[in-house]
Amino acid sequence: MIIQHNISALNAYRNFGRNQSDLDKSLRELSSGYKINRAADDAAGLAISESMRNKINGLDQAKNNAQDGISMIQIADGALTEVHAMLERGTTLATQAANDTYTDDVRKNIDAEFQELKKEIDRISETTEFNGVHMLKGLHAAGNIDSTASVLSDEEIEQAKKDVKNIVCNTGQSILNTFSSLRNGYPNTDVNITLKSLPGTTLANAGGTMSGGKGYIVVNADLQKIDSYSTATYESTLAHEMMHGVMGVALRNAGSGMAQLKEGDNQWFVEGTAQAVGGIFSAGWNLDVRSAANSASTDEARVASVKNALGNHGGPTSEVYGTGALMTAYIGYLASGSAASDGSIALGVTGNASKIATGINNILGEIINNGKTLEQAIYDTTGRTESDIMSDFSGRNSSDNLVNFLVNVSKEAGSTGCGSVVSGLNSSLSNNSYYNNYSGSTFNVLGVDASAFGNVNSSVTLQIGPSAEETIEIFKFDMSSEGLGLSDVDVLSRQGANDAMGKLQEAVNSTSLTRAYFGAKQNRLEHTLNNLEVSNENTVSAESRIRDTDMAKSISKHTKSNIMMQAAQSMLAQANQSPQGVLSLLG
Structure with a gap:
């Protein structure tokens, strides 16, 4: 018999504490109605x-x-x-x-x-x-939810000519003219470029589809944001993004017997071509390229400066855009039949702005018409592999020569302006041209759809779910007498x-x-x-099954815990009395 430690009391006390904890938990469940009241109850269940x-x-x-x-x-x-x-x-x-x-x-x-x-x-x-x-x-014309075309009047044609000059300039048509062989891959198919309003923060983006003998390149532009950009900037941005659409239709059209350009495999070529079309050969960007090249004294600084100048116009990733533009221009230069010595890429650039465009066109033509890969098309048109050309950027030719090449081409390109397109409209537009009222003043000219820019709010977006993409768009319609075509009727x-x-x-x-x-x-x-x-x-x-308590089960647990706690309390009292038996030995 020992008196220093009362093991029975310790055991009864331990069970008493456990029963007290169970009773407290059952009281929490019964009083709240939830079986999960704190993270410790069920961490995973609480998260779900x-x-x-x-x-x-x-x-x-x-x-x-x-x-x-x-x-x-x-x-x-x-x-x-x-x-x-x-x-x-x-x-x-x-x-x-x-x-x-x-x-x-x-x-x-x-x-x-x-x-x-x-x-x-x-x-x-x-x-x-x-x-x-x-x-x-x-802003949507009454009933015109699918941009149904109607014939233009003479007055509307004249207005459309002015609108085209102010909005798209030579942007869209220059793409279609420069890369005319894109059409050759799709016999009897028109490539239409459509501009639409895009809510959100993106300035512009583009994508293309081709099905049923019809090609569509949709350029989405944030019309409110684009107002703050200069005319030259947003024309170049649209040209860049339109080229994405053109290449999307031409190079990623699976199932048509043409080579499919995989996402990410040749991003430099996609971005470089878009940059070449949208930026290198336009007057505003040429000035920036020349200014950037002349602002630095070392080869390394000039390369970085030119890359950044190109990237600032084309997008946030200046390395991809700048290097891609250089590479694409150089490949186009080689594909045009112009030879470059190991010592200087800058040689013989006179007149090469158009040659570069022709060279890129030839490469695209190889891909489209013959179903070749980009690597094979470059080799067939230049006699050199992609790896050989890339080595020019890091080996035999200095970076300074590459920049000189680009700057000289930029100087030679000069400014084409809008005059050629506007003069072309005068002969191309007639009473058989079409006017599509989609959002603002939308019209179709030479296969290029464009719409007037302005601060527009032509639809209502309903948020019909807890995720950002769960929306339904409802168009607004102009149901005034003017919108219904009755304003001048008597x-x-x-x-x-x-x-x-x-x-x-x-x-x-x-x-x-x-x-x-x-x-x-x-x-x-x-x-x-x-x-x-x-x-x-x-x-x-589902949430109820995880979190709500089963009242019947909790009451049963509470009853059990209550009885067990009372029993443990009684046994603890008896255990505390057991050492007193030692006193009887002292008789």
Whole structure:
């Protein structure tokens, strides 16, 4: 019998503490309704639960957003219901005025109501809004959701000529002219370059597709940001990005019997060609290249300065853009048939600006028409491998010579300006040209679509999910009398009334198309809302299984823990009394 240590009491005390902890945990679960109340309860489960809670909150708000979108569309559609009614009344008035039983004086009375209807259409277009968002005075022409072409009038043609000069200059057409062999790889196929508004922070980007005998190069431009750039800068930026699109169509078109340029394999060639087209041969960038080259005294500094000058115009990665431009220009120079000695690349550059373009064109032609790899195409057109040419940059030819080569080509290129394109428009545009009203003033000239720049807000974006990419775009439409083509329409004469009937029918059709567009979007949003509700329900259910407590199970645990703790407390008391038996030995 020992008295220094009461092992029984220690054991009872340990069990008492464990039962107390279990009781505390069951009390937390029962009082909160959650089996995970702190990270220590279940670290992994807590992380999953919090992630799901975040998604649930996003889904809840996304449901509200979708419902708001439906409400907005319903308001717009309701307003257009009355526009339809007024157009139908206008048709009645025009038909009445077209009858020669009415004199022109009587027609004035008919026209008075007709003009009031137009004013009311304008008022509805101007004032129909949802929380300050106007849906019926946007930039999209009524019903023109697929850029349907219509024939230009003589006045519109003249305006289009001026617009082209101010916007695209020679940017797009110079690409198509310089790389004309791109068309040869696609018989009976037109390559169209389309400019569209791009919300966000990117200045411009491009991509291309080719299917069904039609080629499309879409250049996305941030119209608001691009306003702050000089004309020369954004023309060069667009030229650079358009070339990305051209090469995307030409070199990455899998399944057409042509070689596929893999992503990342020859980035220097893709970027270098885009830079060559968009920058090296344009006047503004030539000045920067020459200035950069002349600002440094050593070969190394000149190379770095020129690379940075090219990179500043073309994008954030000056090394890729600058080196790529140098390499591409040099390969084009070799492919044009101009020989370079080991000692100096700078020799014989007179007249080589066009030769370089021709050389690059030949390489692309080899790839497109013969399905060759870039490496093989370079070898066939220059007699040298890609590795041989790269060694020129680090071995036999000094960097200073490379810079001299580029600077001299830049000097020789000079400025082409917009004159050649504008003069070409005068002979190319006719009443058979097309005017596409997509966003702002959009038009098609020589196979190049362009749109006027300006601060535009031609659509509403609905956030219908907790991720940034989960959006639905809804276009705004100009449903004013001008947008419907009725601004100058009257019924003051029989001929005017006859013309009005045709215009009103077109306006009715446009309004119907617009309402059909809104209806389709509403149906989509209703399905979106159903899906959000199902997703929210299932996510809540999954989160509940992880975090919520099973009350029946927790009550059972609580009852057990409570009994065990009372038993442990009683046994601890008895264990504390057991050493007192030693006193009986002292008798």
